[in-house]
Amino acid sequence: MLKGLGVGAAASLAGCGGLGGGNGDGEQALMWEYGFPNTEGAEPVWRNKFESMYEELAGEEIQISRYSYEDLRQKFLTGASTGDPDAIEGTLSHLSEYIAAEHVEPLDDLADSIDHLDGYVDSTVEAMTYQDTLYALPYEGNARALFVRQDILDELGQDVPESAEAFHEIGRMINDEYDDVTAFHNCTKDGSVRAFQEWMTHIYQHTDQLYVPDGDGWQLNIEADALGQVFDNWYYQIYAADNPVGDPDDLGTGWQTNDPGYINGNYAFIESGTWMRNWTSGENIQSTDAAKDILDNKTLIAHPAHADGASRGTFLEVKPVMVNTHSDQIEKGKTAVEAYTHPETLGEGMAQDPEGSGKAMTPVHDDVESTIENENWQPLTDIFTTGRALAKATWGPVREEFYTYMQEVSYGETDPYDAGEQFHEALQDLESEI
Amino acid sequence: MATQTESQYSRYKEEFSSFLTDTWIGYAFVIPATVLLAVVIGYPTLRGLYLAFFEVSLLNPEQMEFVGLQHFRALAADPIFKAALWHTVLLTALAVSFQYLLGLGLALALKEKVPGAGIFRSLSMVTWVMPIIVMVIIFRFMVQNGFGPVNIILDSLGMRTTYWFGEPGVAFPLIVVMHVWRNVPFYAISLLAAMNSIPKEQYEAARLDGAGPLERFRYVTLPQISYVSMIMIVLHVTFTFKNFDIVYLSTGGGPLGNTEVLATYVYKQAFEQYALGYGASIGVVMLILMLTFTIVYVKLEEVD
Numbered sequence: 030m031l032k033g034l035g036v037g038a039a040a041s042l043a044g045c046g047g048l049g050g051g052n053g054d055g056e057q058a059l060m061w062e063y064g065f066p067n068t069e070g071a072e073p074v075w076r077n078k079f080e081s082m083y084e085e086l087a088g089e090e091i092q093i094s095r096y097s098y099e100d101l102r103q104k105f106l107t108g109a110s111t112g113d114p115d116a117i118e119g120t121l122s123h124l125s126e127y128i129a130a131e132h133v134e135p136l137d138d139l140a141d142s143i144d145h146l147d148g149y150v151d152s153t154v155e156a157m158t159y160q161d162t163l164y165a166l167p168y169e170g171n172a173r174a175l176f177v178r179q180d181i182l183d184e185l186g187q188d189v190p191e192s193a194e195a196f197h198e199i200g201r202m203i204n205d206e207y208d209d210v211t212a213f214h215n216c217t218k219d220g221s222v223r224a225f226q227e228w229m230t231h232i233y234q235h236t237d238q239l240y241v242p243d244g245d246g247w248q249l250n251i252e253a254d255a256l257g258q259v260f261d262n263w264y265y266q267i268y269a270a271d272n273p274v275g276d277p278d279d280l281g282t283g284w285q286t287n288d289p290g291y292i293n294g295n296y297a298f299i300e301s302g303t304w305m306r307n308w309t310s311g312e313n314i315q316s317t318d319a320a321k322d323i324l325d326n327k328t329l330i331a332h333p334a335h336a337d338g339a340s341r342g343t344f345l346e347v348k349p350v351m352v353n354t355h356s357d358q359i360e361k362g363k364t365a366v367e368a369y370t371h372p373e374t375l376g377e378g379m380a381q382d383p384e385g386s387g388k389a390m391t392p393v394h395d396d397v398e399s400t401i402e403n404e405n406w407q408p409l410t411d412i413f414t415t416g417r418a419l420a421k422a423t424w425g426p427v428r429e430e431f432y433t434y435m436q437e438v439s440y441g442e443t444d445p446y447d448a449g450e451q452f453h454e455a456l457q458d459l460e461s462e463i
Numbered sequence: 464m465a466t467q468t469e470s471q472y473s474r475y476k477e478e479f480s481s482f483l484t485d486t487w488i489g490y491a492f493v494i495p496a497t498v499l500l501a502v503v504i505g506y507p508t509l510r511g512l513y514l515a516f517f518e519v520s521l522l523n524p525e526q527m528e529f530v531g532l533q534h535f536r537a538l539a540a541d542p543i544f545k546a547a548l549w550h551t552v553l554l555t556a557l558a559v560s561f562q563y564l565l566g567l568g569l570a571l572a573l574k575e576k577v578p579g580a581g582i583f584r585s586l587s588m589v590t591w592v593m594p595i596i597v598m599v600i601i602f603r604f605m606v607q608n609g610f611g612p613v614n615i616i617l618d619s620l621g622m623r624t625t626y627w628f629g630e631p632g633v634a635f636p637l638i639v640v641m642h643v644w645r646n647v648p649f650y651a652i653s654l655l656a657a658m659n660s661i662p663k664e665q666y667e668a669a670r671l672d673g674a675g676p677l678e679r680f681r682y683v684t685l686p687q688i689s690y691v692s693m694i695m696i697v698l699h700v701t702f703t704f705k706n707f708d709i710v711y712l713s714t715g716g717g718p719l720g721n722t723e724v725l726a727t728y729v730y731k732q733a734f735e736q737y738a739l740g741y742g743a744s745i746g747v748v749m750l751i752l753m754l755t756f757t758i759v760y761v762k763l764e765e766v767d
Binding site for chain 2: 102103106107126129130131217218219220221276277278279280281282285286295423425426428429432433436437440442
């Protein structure tokens with residue numbers, strides 16, 4: 030009950046405004062973030078660089094509060110109208126929701142006033158723009174890629190599969206030949222944001238955008254058959270078919286199984302991102318040496334395989350930094366955005382932070398050098414250019430529909446093409462809601 | 464005569480003044496807590512009740528449209544809501560029943576001063592104070608496909624292994640097990656405290672009257688732990704009925720909706736579908752059910 034009522038009350042508090050905004054002109058700016066890595070005792074180089082950059086630009090210090098992305102989103106959606114925080118970091122789907130809720134300040138004037146705007150990768154700035162208005166600046170990007178166990182393919186004398194058909198064939202070959210390795214894993218947990226991103230990766234192989242603007246609303250931009258193909262290739266064949274490419278006993282798992290599973294050598298293929306680069310220790314990693322060997326010597330990065338009639342394309346995550354439009358200190362918020370996305374912060378801070386260097390592998394700005402040193406990881410740069418950012422729709426209802434149909438197909442309850450038809454209808458019904 | 468009247472008047476005045484002073488001191492103590500409760504509990508509750516009659520989006524909470532009982536009519540026809548309600552009631556009934564019975568059994572065993580009881584008492588609250596996310600991570604690890612301890616044991620016995628939270632038909636019982644695992648020691652300690660407060664003479668008298676162990680439990684122990692039992696049951700019924708974290712973190716309501724409960728459905732409606740009004744109407748149903756249960760149970764306990 031309290032959850033439900035708390036939601037309502039929190040939203041009403043957010044909606045009633047007039048509760049006073051921010052910290053007042055004389056106070057430090059407040060920023061909410063989840064981007065800085067948890068350095069666990071080591072010097073937080075990136076965070077320090079951001080703080081010093083902000084101090085240089087604003088002439089005072091900044092307060093930083095850290096939340097998980099889920100908390101960040103909920104707290105901002107329900108409490109932004111109180112004026113706190115002044116600036117916020119997040120994900121692209123957050124940006125869409127904040128724009129719809131009118132919680133973020135347009136930043137066109139900031140963009141005009143800063144020197145480094147021209148250096149951003151065009152697609153990343155486009156991802157921050159809605160109806161010709163810039164609502165955020167990007168600081169980090171990564172595209173979903175296929176992580177391949179090159180050593181296994183070499184042993185089997187196979188090339189990296191480009192088509193879904195070849196992918197299934199090689200996958201089944203791996204399952205036949207290896208007892209301790211499963212060919213592929215993807216996320217199928219209800220509510221898993223990662224599962225949604227993996228699905229979008231394959232949607233972008235069939236269409237530039239799932240929804241395209243149509244007047245003030247959205248229009249679905251994919252055929253039912255393509256949805257069926259995605260369900261067939263990436264869920265039915267993986268878990269529900271007679272000779273599945275994945276392990277049906279992994280059904281219902283999320284990223285907690287996916288990423289560490291690959292690093293621990295349990296899977297030959299997964300779809301993942303740059304954050305994998307330095308993940309060689311921690312509670313989920315069985316052996317640091319083995320993890321380093323897999324990531325440094327046995328991994329090849331490639332474009333995710335695609336179906337017949339589809340083409341290269343993948344989910345592009347670009348992380349935005351935004352200003353709360355209800356803040357009393359909007360200028361300080363803008364300064365925080367400028368400092369956070371400044372090439373010096375990204376180049377010297379993010380790239381040099383030993384825990385954060387994965388984030389700097391595919392930089393969003395020309396003045397920031399990529400930290401990719403391993404030849405096998407070089408394709409990430411090329412894959413990044415094929416990435417497509419989420420349209421500025423509000424994706425929550427789409428995600429909820431997806432989880433239902435994805436699980437029905439994965440568990441073999443519904444034929445993938447029937448699910449594609451039904452899902453297509455459901456997505457059409459959402460055109461006016463998102 | 465005049466002096467007597469004056470003296471009576473003076474006494475009444477003193478008493479009235481004393482009453483007023485005492486009462487106002489009482490009010491002074493109560494008011495801050497009352498105001499705090501009104502703000503922290505009263506306002507969200509009333510606001511939630513109010514929202515249940517409006518169409519309102521999380522993204523535009525200022526734009527509200529009065530829809531009367533429309534949300535409640537929609538709930539009556541919503542299959543996911545009906546399934547979530549059934550799962551919630553079943554989860555609450557099973558979890559609280561097992562917790563109480565196992566907690567009672569454990570309390571009786573501890574009362575008999577079994578070996579290791581002291582250590583158990585010291586460690587018993589660990590499961591209860593453990594953050595839910597930690598508990599979920601432990602359980603997820605235990606049933607992990609391949610290397611989870613539960614699967615290693617099952618495999619050594621030649622039995623099937625899988626990621627059990629992803630298995631329809633098993634995920635729901637696992638959620639029940641998590642609730643039970645978390646709360647049984649707390650029940651045991653609370654019931655043990657109630658049992659220890661029963662005078663030994665009553666057991667002696669019952670024994671002299673020829674009562675066996677079962678009779679002593681039925682006629683001496685049980686009636687005198689009923690008040691603590693009531694508090695424990697009411698608290699845990701409400702806790703389990705509205706619990707969100709355990710289900711959401713372990714299964715997200717899946718697989719195939721098998722563990723969807725009202726709390727997760729409220730969350731999905733409010734934060735994924737942005738349907739604040741509809742989410743609030745589910746909250747109202749939960750409030751009514753919990754209030755009804757609490758009132759009826761407390762009344763029955765009073766009659767008993």
